[in-house]
Amino acid sequence: MALLCKPGCGPATTTLSKEFMPRLSLGFKQQKFALAANPPRGFRNARLSVKAEASSNTSVVTQGISGNFAIAGINVDAGEGGLPRIKLHNKQKSECEIYLHGAVVTSWKSKGKELLHVRPDAVFDGVKPISGGIPHCFPQFGPGAIQQHGFARNVSWEVIGTSNEDDTPRVTLRLIDNEYTRGIWDYRFVVKYSVWLQGEELCTELNVKNVDEKPFSFTTALHTYFKADIGAVKVTGLNGLKCFDKDPVTKEPVEASEDRDEVTFTEFVDRVYKDAPSRLVLRNGLGDTLALENEGWNDAVLWNPFLTMKIFYRDFVCVENAKLDPVALQPRESWTAKLTISPTAE
Numbered sequence: 001m002a003l004l005c006k007p008g009c010g011p012a013t014t015t016l017s018k019e020f021m022p023r024l025s026l027g028f029k030q031q032k033f034a035l036a037a038n039p040p041r042g043f044r045n046a047r048l049s050v051k052a053e054a055s056s057n058t059s060v061v062t063q064g065i066s067g068n069f070a071i072a073g074i075n076v077d078a079g080e081g082g083l084p085r086i087k088l089h090n091k092q093k094s095e096c097e098i099y100l101h102g103a104v105v106t107s108w109k110s111k112g113k114e115l116l117h118v119r120p121d122a123v124f125d126g127v128k129p130i131s132g133g134i135p136h137c138f139p140q141f142g143p144g145a146i147q148q149h150g151f152a153r154n155v156s157w158e159v160i161g162t163s164n165e166d167d168t169p170r171v172t173l174r175l176i177d178n179e180y181t182r183g184i185w186d187y188r189f190v191v192k193y194s195v196w197l198q199g200e201e202l203c204t205e206l207n208v209k210n211v212d213e214k215p216f217s218f219t220t221a222l223h224t225y226f227k228a229d230i231g232a233v234k235v236t237g238l239n240g241l242k243c244f245d246k247d248p249v250t251k252e253p254v255e256a257s258e259d260r261d262e263v264t265f266t267e268f269v270d271r272v273y274k275d276a277p278s279r280l281v282l283r284n285g286l287g288d289t290l291a292l293e294n295e296g297w298n299d300a301v302l303w304n305p306f307l308t309m310k311i312f313y314r315d316f317v318c319v320e321n322a323k324l325d326p327v328a329l330q331p332r333e334s335w336t337a338k339l340t341i342s343p344t345a346e
C-alpha cells in the first residue's frame with residue numbers, strides 16, 4: 001500500500017514521484033497511516049489528513065520506507081496536522097525538517113540547538129502557508145499583481161529525489177504549474193528546491209525553469225525566520241547599501257541608505273536592501289553567529305514587526321534572501337540561486 005498524498009483537483013496534488021512510488025507508507029504504533037488529500041471545493045489547497053488503516057505487518061511498511069525513500073539520514077513521517085514531512089540528519093549532529101506543504105524548512109538544529117523559528121500562530125492545515133522556518137515567496141515577493149509572497153508557500157510540492165553521499169543527506173522537491181497556479185499566474189514552470197546538510201551547514205538550491213512557450217518573469221525570496229532575542233540581534237554586511245524602508249502605517253517604501261555596520265532592531269523594521277553582498281552575518285542574540293552565503297540571491301530583506309505583533313515579535317528576526325528585480329526567462333531558460341547558512345565562530 002503506497003503512502004499517497006493523492007492527486008486532487010487543485011494545488012493539493014501531492015504525489016511522490018516514481019522514484020519513490022513503491023510503498024511510501026508510514027509505520028506508527030502498529031498502524032499504517034496513509035496521507036490523503038481532501039481537497040476542499042474549487043482550487044483551494046487541500047488539507048492533508050492522516051487516516052489510520054489496519055495493518056497486519058508494520059515491519060514490511062517500515063522496510064518499504066527504508067528501501068525506497070527513507071535512506072540513511074532521511075526519514076519521512078506525518079508532522080503537525082498530519083502533513084507529510086521529511087527529516088534529514090547527519091553525523092555532525094545537524095538536523096532539519098521540511099514539509100511538503102510549501103516546501104518549507106521548519107526546523108534546523110545544529111548540535112541540538114534550534115536556529116529557525118516557527119511562529120506560535122502558524123497553522124498546519126494544508127491550506128494556509130506555514131508561518132515560520134524558511135517559506136518561499138514565488139512567483140512574486142510582493143506587493144504586486146497577485147497575492148503577497150505568491151502561491152508557492154500555500155501548495156504542496158512533491159519529492160523527486162533523495163540521496164546521501166559522504167554523510168550529506170539531501171532531498172529535492174518540485175513544484176509544477178497546475179490549474180490552480182495557472183489561474184493565478186498563467187505560465188508553465190518547474191521549480192526544483194534542494195535542501196541538504198553538509199557538516200554543520202544548511203544548504204539550499206532553488207531552480208526555476210520556464211517550460212512555457214512564452215517568456216515570463218518573476219520575483220522570489222527565501223523568507224527565513226530565525227530564532228532570536230530581538231533586543232540583542234545584529235546583522236552585519238549591509239553598511240553603505242541603498243535600501244527601502246516600509247512605513248508601518250502607509251506601507252509605502254521610503255528610500256534610504258544604510259550607514260550602520262551592525263543593524264539592530266529597536267523598532268518596526270521592514271527594509272529591502274538592493275544588491276546586497278553574497279555574505280551576511282546574523283548574531284541572533286542567543287549566542288549564535290550565523291553566516292548566510294549565497295549565489296544568485298541579489299537582494300536582502302530584514303523584517304521584524306515589533307509592536308505590531310506584540311505577543312511574539314521578540315523571539316525572531318527575518319533575514320530574507322531575495323531576488324527583487326524581476327528575473328526574465330525565455331522558454332526553456334532557467335535560473336538558480338543557492339543559500340548556505342553556517343553556524344560560525346566569531
Ligand SMILES: O=P(O)(O)OC[C@H]1O[C@@H](O)[C@H](O)[C@@H](O)[C@@H]1O
Pocket residue numbers: 131132149223246270271301303320
Ligand atoms: O507573510 P508573513 O510571513 O507574515 O510575512 C509578512 C512580511 O514579510 C516580509 O517579507 C515583508 O517585507 C513584510 O512587508 C511582510 O509584512
